[in-house]
Amino acid sequence: MNTKAIYAACLFAALNICTLSARAEADVAHETYTYGSHPDIRKVVSLSEDAEPACGVVNARLTYLDSQDQSHVLDYRKFSDNCTSQN
Template structure:
């Protein structure tokens, strides 16, 4: 077997793994955080927020694994990262 075929097979496998994880996240219904919401966070996978050039409240989303290994998505509000520059 030539090296080009091996490299192509490895690349194809890596792309399939990334695609599967993206599809798994898309199937999860986001939960909206409210005060007192019980959070079962084992590992944070990603954190995103709305882009804003100024300080203020933005919408954010955290994707994480719970203690059973299931992917969960949490929507919440937070101060933009730009608010920390004045401290």
Template sequence: MNTKTKSIAAACLFAALNICTLSARAEADVTPQTYSYGSHLDIQKVVSLKQDNSMTCGIVDARLTYLDSAGKTQVLDYRKFADGCNEDN
């Protein structure tokens, strides 16, 4: 691989890493809101869904990161049944 190709590959890798960390930095700058029944949600696009790790069925803490209709990042904390509950119907 010649020097020019290595430079281009390094620049692409650097750009990809910056894009991946952009949403993490944006989430860190946003104060999470806690969901309550009747909360108005202005969700244009979901960025990520996370939940506490649980191997059993039960209630866990979860976090929704999304973009609102103005393109601003929002974070919502809520409680939900663990994904392991889907098998226990």
């Protein structure tokens, strides 16, 4: 086998893995945080927020695993990370 075929096979395998993980994320239902809710968070997978250049309240998203390793996405509002240097 030549090296081009090996590289192509590795690239194809990597793209398939990325596609499967994106599909798994798309299948997860999005929940919106409400005051007083108690989500079952065992492990935080990722945190993200809207890209706002100024200090203020932005939309944020928490992706986490619960105690039974089910993936969840929680949408909530928070102060931007850009607010850290302002009073």
